[in-house]
Amino acid sequence: MKKVAFYTLGCKLNYSETSTIGRIFQERGFEKVEFTDTPDIYVINTCSVTDNADKKCRKIVKEAQKHSPNAFITILGCYAQLKPKEIAEIPGVDAVLGAAEKFQLVDILDGFTKKEKAEVYASPISEANTFHNSYSFGDRTRTFLKVQDGCDYSCSFCTIPLARGNSRSDTIENVVRSANEIAESGVKEIVLTGVNTGDFGLQDGERVETFFDLVKELDKVENIERFRISSIEPNLLKDEIMEFVAQSNRFMPHFHIPLQSGSNKILKLMRRRYQRELYADRVSKIKALMPHCCIGVDVIVGFPGETEEDFIETYNFINGLDVSYLHVFPYSERENTLAPEMPGKVSIKERNRRADMLRILSEKKKRYFYEQNIGKEFTVLFEDDVKDGIMEGWTENYVRVAAKYDPVLVNEMKHVRLTGINAAGLMEAEETYTEVLKH
Numbered sequence: 231m232k233k234v235a236f237y238t239l240g241c242k243l244n245y246s247e248t249s250t251i252g253r254i255f256q257e258r259g260f261e262k263v264e265f266t267d268t269p270d271i272y273v274i275n276t277c278s279v280t281d282n283a284d285k286k287c288r289k290i291v292k293e294a295q296k297h298s299p300n301a302f303i304t305i306l307g308c309y310a311q312l313k314p315k316e317i318a319e320i321p322g323v324d325a326v327l328g329a330a331e332k333f334q335l336v337d338i339l340d341g342f343t344k345k346e347k348a349e350v351y352a353s354p355i356s357e358a359n360t361f362h363n364s365y366s367f368g369d370r371t372r373t374f375l376k377v378q379d380g381c382d383y384s385c386s387f388c389t390i391p392l393a394r395g396n397s398r399s400d401t402i403e404n405v406v407r408s409a410n411e412i413a414e415s416g417v418k419e420i421v422l423t424g425v426n427t428g429d430f431g432l433q434d435g436e437r438v439e440t441f442f443d444l445v446k447e448l449d450k451v452e453n454i455e456r457f458r459i460s461s462i463e464p465n466l467l468k469d470e471i472m473e474f475v476a477q478s479n480r481f482m483p484h485f486h487i488p489l490q491s492g493s494n495k496i497l498k499l500m501r502r503r504y505q506r507e508l509y510a511d512r513v514s515k516i517k518a519l520m521p522h523c524c525i526g527v528d529v530i531v532g533f534p535g536e537t538e539e540d541f542i543e544t545y546n547f548i549n550g551l552d553v554s555y556l557h558v559f560p561y562s563e564r565e566n567t568l569a570p571e572m573p574g575k576v577s578i579k580e581r582n583r584r585a586d587m588l589r590i591l592s593e594k595k596k597r598y599f600y601e602q603n604i605g606k607e608f609t610v611l612f613e614d615d616v617k618d619g620i621m622e623g624w625t626e627n628y629v630r631v632a633a634k635y636d637p638v639l640v641n642e643m644k645h646v647r648l649t650g651i652n653a654a655g656l657m658e659a660e661e662t663y664t665e666v667l668k669h
């Protein structure tokens with residue numbers, strides 16, 4: 231039995247796809263092993279958003295060769311689609327597969343026999359037009375379920391449409407079937423994942439279903455206790471979705487909404503499809519419906535043309551929003567996008583300074599959000615990671631709760647009262663029935 235090991239860079243979507251490719255290998259009689267377990271084959275799933283994607287890819291290939299010098303090394307994922315030839319030149323790489331080919335790799339690379347030169351199978355991205363169902367499983371307590379892929383937007387900083395192709399989706403029927411399958415394996419929480427998740431419902435360029443239809447149908451899947459919407463564009467977060475989530479017991483009060491900038495001038499240069507007023511309106515509406523809701527924000531700082539005044543406008547805008555945490559990204563040039571050609575380049579040092587300022591603001595926002603939840607009761611789903619005898623779990627509204635490790639708690643839902651924030655910034659809690667979780 232040949233052994234295969236995986237390495238994933240990047241986002242939840244990549245994790246769900248690596249996991250699915252792993253199951254394809256297992257169905258075909260391969261054994262899935264750890265990276266260090268001298269596998270016969272390595273599959274490295276790359277990301278194009280990661281800074282220094284090339285450097286990281288080389289490093290992982292080197293590590294793989296160290297652990298298993300004769301292994302067949304395959305590279306796939308977004309970076310493989312964007313730069314197949316460059317990757318094929320990396321010493322040790324045996325095959326590179328693009329977006330349209332990655333799920334067929336066991337057939338394409340029949341036998342995984344090393345050749346003199348790396349094999350490249352990467353069709354133009356326009357050929358990546360089918361949807362391949364994927365979900366992560368066995369790696370985490372939560373499962374990331376891919377419901378949508380690709381993106382038809384053209385944000386001027388983003389390379390994802392070039393790496394993943396046009397927007398396309400699974401059908402509601404298939405997603406519900408996958409959710410039931412996942413439930414049978416004992417998973418309690420599903421995170422809905424996509425490139426532009428709110429754009430769910432396009433089949434061959436035609437809108438046949440909507441994200442709201444999907445949410446309503448998934449809400450009926452009885453054996454999944456929690457669904458989380460991983461990220462949704464503000465212009466696609468419709469009132470009906472917020473109102474539905476507010477009354478649902480299965481959809482968690484947690485939204486992650488990319489903002490990217492709090493300056494309308496920069497939003498326009500970024501080619502985003504909303505202005506800051508719409509964003510503020512979405513946040514107010516959510517909070518009016520669900521005061522305890524957690525709201526995460528993505529922000530890019532140092533975009534070309536962003537002056538100090540524009541940045542301060544963003545800072546003040548976010549400071550005034552009732553949001554719970556930020557994911558901050560210093561702007562980073564990507565080939566074949568419009569932004570690098572724009573005037574007003576911001577120095578790397580300045581990008582990092584602005585990012586640091588927003589990261590401090592994020593800590594303050596998070597602290598404030600956590601403090602507002604102290605004394606309240608929630609249900610925590612505990613995960614299976616243990617560090618220094620401490621395990622963690624998440625409340626409905628994404629407050630991270632620490633507890634003394636107890637194997638019985640893994641993948642269990644416990645009703646708790648939040649008692650205070652510890653030195654590590656995690657919430658402590660006591661069970662509202664018998665066990666005291668506070669350590």
Ligand code: SF4
Nearest residue numbers: 381383384385388390
């Ligand atoms: S919405 Fe914009 S940032 Fe998001 S994937 Fe599409 S093009 Fe990229």
